[in-house]
Amino acid sequence: MNQVKKSAIGAAFVLSLITALFVSRSIASKKQDHPGGGNGFAVLELFTSEGCSSCPPADALLARIQQEAGNKPIYILAYHVDYWNRLGWKDIFSNPQYSKRQYQYSEQLTGQVYTPQLVINGKSSCIGSDESAVNSGLSEALSGATGLGLDIKGQLQPGKVKLNYQLTGDARNTELLIAVVQKHAVSKVARGENEGRTLSHVQIVRDLQTFRVGADRQGSVQITLPGDFTTQEWELIGMIQQPKTGVMEAATRVVVSQ
Incomplete structure (x- = not known):
């Protein structure tokens, strides 16, 4: 009788051990599926131009990301650069300040300047129309963590x-950036590489x-x-950035009241 009890107890122990291992592996798997699990955010800065025929697909991709973002901490900024203006069409949203910003990133990142270029959290860049690269960078940014909190009213x-x-947190040697953003606009392009096209834009930094x-x-x-x-039809986006490295430390939408 004692031997039967011992066998039953042993079998129960083995079963419970197997169950524990299975649960442990399941939890580990879930953690891998959702890495970081922290307070990550994504600032997507697109350098684009109405004079560039390769740019509309990047604009469309970011518009789709914006539409699907929901409440996720994703902040899209479209900077229209001015160096395409000399090639037949002046982009009414262009600003030399944005071209300068892109050149600054080129010194901190790849050394390359092109359109459409997407910079993610000031840490990496890719072709703005490369959906796979953009989604990978976006996922990595959101799964990260930040030690800074930012609130703006x-x-x-x-x-x-x-x-x-x-x-909140260590904000030494950082800068506060405020972007004034027009959420949507449509342009009819009369000359240049996009001649005859009607272009739709989102999140235009003005x-x-x-x-x-x-x-x-x-x-x-x-x-x-403005x-x-x-x-x-507009919004304000605040960011905390390290000016020397270009790295974004925090971002938020400004809560505006009358």
């Missing part, structure tokens, strides 16, 4: 907005302001807004 005033920001972060990791700044700014 905006108060609308006639022709401008006052922004109050607060940081202004980019840079501020030093205060020693106490909080402060107030003020920026001028005359046609509305909270429905």
